[in-house]
Amino acid sequence: MSDDRALEELARSSDRLREEPLTSEPVFRGKLLDVRRDTVRLPGGATATREYIMHPGASMIVPLLPDGQVVLVRQYRYPMHRAFIEFPAGKIDPGEAPLATAQRELLEETGYRASKWTELTTIHNAIAYANERIVLFLAEGLERGEQKLDEHEFLEVFTAPLEDLMTWIRQGEVTDVKTVIGAFFVSSSTR
Known part of the structure; x- marks a missing residue:
């Protein structure tokens, strides 16, 4: 399989790993960082909490x-x-x-x-x-x-x-x- 086809297949299969956001709330917002806490639905149906930082790049x-x-x-x-x-x-x-x-x-x-x-x-x-x-x-x-x-x-x-x-x-x-x-x-x- 070519490298391009392998990447395309990986991209298609990544949908099976997707976590669906259900809620999102701010935890802290500063001059540089925006800390968030989300509740997500996992691929198997359970829910989990995800804490992460938003950054402008x-x-x-x-x-x-x-x-x-x-x-x-x-x-x-x-x-x-x-x-x-x-x-x-x-x-x-x-x-x-x-x-x-x-x-x-x-x-x-x-x-x-x-x-x-x-x-x-x-x-x-x-x-x-x-x-x-x-x-x-x-x-x-x-x-x-x-x-x-x-x-x-x-x-x-x-x-x-x-x-x-x-x-x-x-x-x-x-x-x-x-x-x-x-x-x-x-x-x-x-x-």
């Missing part, structure tokens, strides 16, 4: 310099109580296209602009409890400018060879899932 950028180095940011992530090395990324604003978000976030966080943009893929990083999607982009033809950080945004910008980033991932020093996926995606396509 985000874009992440792999800024690749001509010499093979990547532009990275280091910022403190409060839920984990430490600083992380990441690729630049940010929330998609209402009505904003993912590419526009990527372009805006690259400039704001790093000061770089790119002349060439390639959409790599879309990932869903927490499918068990959030509807967040992150659209990954490769940014090339970089030109350095001035950072335009938000008022309460603090981060460090630095460059590193892609090979070093891959080593940090293997050593467990870089664990941010979107950064790991972006690094592997670009590393496999530049070989």
